[in-house]
Amino acid sequence: MAETLTKLTYQALQQGKSIFSVAHKAISTQAMHLFAPNAKQEVEPWTPELLATVQQRMDKILAQDWQDAEQGIYPESLLFDDPWDEFVLNYPTVILDMIGIWERIGGKRYQEFDRDIQKDAYPRYYLQNFHYQTDGYLSDHSANLYDLQVELLFNGAADAMRRRVLAPLKQGLSAFDVPPHQIRVLDVACGTGRTLRMIRGMLPDAALFGTDLSPAYLRKANQLLSQRLPLGGTAKQSGELPQLMQANAEELPYQDNFFHGLTCVFLFHELPAEARQQVIQECFRVLQPSGTLVVCDSIQMSDSPELAPAMRNFPIMFHEPYYRHYVTDDMTTRLEKAGFIVAEPEVHFMSKYWVARKPS
Numbered sequence: 001m002a003e004t005l006t007k008l009t010y011q012a013l014q015q016g017k018s019i020f021s022v023a024h025k026a027i028s029t030q031a032m033h034l035f036a037p038n039a040k041q042e043v044e045p046w047t048p049e050l051l052a053t054v055q056q057r058m059d060k061i062l063a064q065d066w067q068d069a070e071q072g073i074y075p076e077s078l079l080f081d082d083p084w085d086e087f088v089l090n091y092p093t094v095i096l097d098m099i100g101i102w103e104r105i106g107g108k109r110y111q112e113f114d115r116d117i118q119k120d121a122y123p124r125y126y127l128q129n130f131h132y133q134t135d136g137y138l139s140d141h142s143a144n145l146y147d148l149q150v151e152l153l154f155n156g157a158a159d160a161m162r163r164r165v166l167a168p169l170k171q172g173l174s175a176f177d178v179p180p181h182q183i184r185v186l187d188v189a190c191g192t193g194r195t196l197r198m199i200r201g202m203l204p205d206a207a208l209f210g211t212d213l214s215p216a217y218l219r220k221a222n223q224l225l226s227q228r229l230p231l232g233g234t235a236k237q238s239g240e241l242p243q244l245m246q247a248n249a250e251e252l253p254y255q256d257n258f259f260h261g262l263t264c265v266f267l268f269h270e271l272p273a274e275a276r277q278q279v280i281q282e283c284f285r286v287l288q289p290s291g292t293l294v295v296c297d298s299i300q301m302s303d304s305p306e307l308a309p310a311m312r313n314f315p316i317m318f319h320e321p322y323y324r325h326y327v328t329d330d331m332t333t334r335l336e337k338a339g340f341i342v343a344e345p346e347v348h349f350m351s352k353y354w355v356a357r358k359p360s
């Protein structure tokens with residue numbers, strides 16, 4: 001009975017997030033046409049078939065998410081781990097921020113940063129207003145809005161996509177016969193720390209690490225990871241603070257063979273091809289033999305041709321300069337080139353997953 005109630009609550013919550021996100025997008029698009037017609041972009045309309053496919057995929061990932069939690073792969077409390085207070089607090093700023101976004105789109109200004117931001121410490125490819133975000137990834141303002149913006153983009157299912165890395169990670173770690181507290185896991189390009197928070201819920205004893213290029217996003221991650229899990233999450237599942245470090249994923253600041261597991265969520269589509277390969281090489285280097293890397297990133301043309309219009313629209317609507325190359329890139333070949341043994345990739349909702357093992 002309690003289980004059924006929890007399931008219904010989860011379904012209702014997701015439905016609510018989805019309805020809100022769809023309404024938000026419809027109203028903000030209308031507002032843009034009215035107040036900033038210059039920002040209107042030429043994109044392909046979504047057909048009813050496309051919408052139906054996306055909805056089916058979303059229903060499927062939510063069902064799988066519930067099933068994995070019910071089976072105890074990760075705690076059910078993770079399904080309700082939304083920072084609601086932050087979302088409510090930040091929503092007006094997301095709305096106000098759109099004015100800046102529309103101006104940048106209209107003026108075709110995609111590399112615009114606050115004057116106080118030190119830019120010389122970053123690779124050139126990174127100095128972009130990804131998603132037309134104010135300051136790209138390089139301010140607290142951007143870090144504060146990011147999670148809500150991504151939730152709105154994916155109709156409330158962004159975390160469900162992140163949680164798909166948990167089962168293969170847990171499975172991969174079972175190759176090691178060591179006590180749980182000796183397991184080391186790194187989330188590469190951890191952003192605001194949402195994936196790390198999930199991994200900590202699943203592996204409360206493991207030593208967790210996170211790296212990202214953005215000091216502002218790491219500050220946000222530190223804040224998020226300092227809070228407890230809600231709704232039945234135990235103090236243990238809220239665990240120790242992961243060790244966060246600012247680093248370019250192309251040069252990870254760890255010794256060879258250090259980690260038992262690695263995750264990397266939504267990074268590769270934001271890298272040019274050479275950087276993509278270099279990050280994979282680094283992941284291979286810092287993983288122990290028998291260790292597992294789980295990558296979650298956007299779907300690609302080869303696995304989801306029926307969603308091609310959405311993939312063609314995405315880089316236009318969200319300033320993603322490396323995405324067009326990414327959607328036709330052969331990530332399996334890249335992973336194999338680094339030395340990994342790669343399982344058949346899986347696709348869930350709008351994401352694709354590669355599970356790559358370093359040979360023993």
Ligand SMILES: C[S@@+](CC[C@H](N)C(=O)[O-])C[C@H]1O[C@@H](n2cnc3c(N)ncnc32)[C@H](O)[C@@H]1O
Pocket residue numbers: 126137162188189190191192193194195211212213214217247248249250264265266267270
């Ligand atoms: C789309 S966000 C994904 C963040 C997070 N993994 C998530 O699930 O939301 C991309 C992240 O990659 C980081 N990033 C981009 N290029 C990087 C690089 N070369 N090295 C390290 N982090 C990088 C950005 O700062 C940003 O936090």
